[in-house]
Every structure is written in C-alpha cells, then in structure tokens.
Amino acid sequence: MAVKLRLTRIGKKKQPQYRIVVADSRSPRDGRFIEILGHYDPRQDPSVLTVDNDKAVKWLGEGAQPTERVAKLLQISGAMEQFEAAKASK
Secondary structure, three states: OEEEEEEEEEEOOOOEEEEEEEEOOOOOOOOOEEEEEEEEEEEOOEEEEEEEEEHHHHHOOOOOOHHHHHHHEEEEEEOOHOOOHHHHOO
16 A cells, blocks of 8 residues: 555635545545545735644655655755654664
C-alpha cells in the first residue's frame, strides 16, 4: 500500500481551504484518509498554515511520499528540516 501526504479540499464553492492528510494513493482526492496532519488556507493574507510537525515527521519516517505542494508546505512549516535532522542522526 503506497501512502501519500496530500491535500484534500474543504470549504464552500469558490472559497477553498485544504487539509493536509495521510491517505492511500489509490483513494480519491476528497475520499478516505488515514490521519489529518494540518490545515492550509491560501485565501488569507498572509496564508494560514498549521501543521503537526511531529506527526508529519513520523509519517515521512515510515515512507509516506508527499506531493509537490505538500512538500513545499512542509518545508515552510519546518517539518522537512526536522525529518532530515532525524534521518541524519540515525
């Protein structure tokens, strides 16, 4: 089973907000997911990003692959740096 870190869309029409979730790669975009890692609201100025970095690092350590956008968001939140540091210390 391939696990991905990706965005699911929530919010009303023309007012997107996103959840950062851990999901099976075969499930649909807004379908089943395993765990919620955070939220992203691009419409705010500046955009709002909340991520549970500890959970994200745990899932990255277990082999979950982030999508391009989620990888960029994790870079902004500092989770990728935390993961790289944890990986280098092992």
